[in-house]
Amino acid sequence: MAKNIEVIELSNGRVYSFPIRYLTSRASFQNYQKLFSYAHFGMYFKNSLAVATTSALISAVLGSLAGYALDRFKSRWVFPVVLFLFFAQMIPAYLVMTPQYIMFSKLSMIDRLWSVILIYSGIGAAFSTIMARGFMSRIPVELEEAAMIDGCTRLGALFRITLPLALPGPSAVFAFSFVNSWNEIFVASLFLNTDEKMTVPVALYSFISKAGVNWGFLSAGLVVALMPTIVVFAFAQRYIVEGRTKGAMKY
Numbered sequence: 001m002a003k004n005i006e007v008i009e010l011s012n013g014r015v016y017s018f019p020i021r022y023l024t025s026r027a028s029f030q031n032y033q034k035l036f037s038y039a040h041f042g043m044y045f046k047n048s049l050a051v052a053t054t055s056a057l058i059s060a061v062l063g064s065l066a067g068y069a070l071d072r073f074k075s076r077w078v079f080p081v082v083l084f085l086f087f088a089q090m091i092p093a094y095l096v097m098t099p100q101y102i103m104f105s106k107l108s109m110i111d112r113l114w115s116v117i118l119i120y121s122g123i124g125a126a127f128s129t130i131m132a133r134g135f136m137s138r139i140p141v142e143l144e145e146a147a148m149i150d151g152c153t154r155l156g157a158l159f160r161i162t163l164p165l166a167l168p169g170p171s172a173v174f175a176f177s178f179v180n181s182w183n184e185i186f187v188a189s190l191f192l193n194t195d196e197k198m199t200v201p202v203a204l205y206s207f208i209s210k211a212g213v214n215w216g217f218l219s220a221g222l223v224v225a226l227m228p229t230i231v232v233f234a235f236a237q238r239y240i241v242e243g244r245t246k247g248a249m250k251y
Helices: 002-007 032-038 041-072 078-088 094-107 113-123 125-135 141-149 152-164 168-184 186-191 200-206 215-246
Strands: none
Touching: 002 078, 032 041, 032 215, 041 078, 041 113, 041 152, 041 168, 041 215, 078 125, 094 113, 094 152, 094 186, 113 125, 113 168, 113 186, 125 168, 141 152, 141 215, 168 215, 186 200, 200 215
C-alpha cells in the first residue's frame, strides 16, 4: 500500500540541513527511480491519466452538444436553464458527496474509476455548457442553413460546419476539465479505497504521515505530476486564451 511507503529508508538529512543550498553539486535521480519501482507511481499515474482524459472528453462533448442546443433552439426556457447552470457552479461539490456516495454504493460502483469519472464529468457539466454556448453563438446560423440546403442533416451540419469552427471552445473546456480532474483529491480519496485504483493526488498525500514526510518521494512525485498539465496547457494555450475571452454567456 502507498500509505506504508514511509517505511522505506530514504535519507532526508539534506532536506533539513543548514545552511540551505538551492543548487547542489550532487544531483541524483534516485528518488525518481525508487518512486516508480517501490511506490508503484506508474500505476497511479496511469489511473489519473485515464480518469482525467475520459472525464475531460465527456465534459467537452456533452458541453458542446448542450451549448449548441441552448443557442440554436430558441425557447422561453433557455434563459432559466442558463441561469440555473450559472448558479449550479457555485454549489460546493462537498454538499452532494453523501447522497452520491450512497447512490454509488447501492450500484456497487465504489472503488471503481468509472464512479470518479462520472462525478468529475457532472461537476464540470455546467461550466462546459456555458462556455460552449458562448462559442456556438458566434457561429453564423446561415452556414448551417446553407449546408442543410445542400443536403446536409442538422447533425451533419453540426459536426461538419459548426464544431470545426467552434473548436477553441471544446479545446478550452477539455484543458480546464483535465486539469481540474487531475488535481482533485477529495472525491478520489472518498470513492477509491484500494491501492490499485489510487490516483496521483491521493498517492502524493500518502507520502505525508504522522511519522514524517518523505520529501524525496513527495518532491519527485510533484515534478512528475506537473508534466501532464504542462503538456496540456502548452498545446491548448491558444484555445484557452480564446476560450476565456469569447466564452462568456450570451442570453
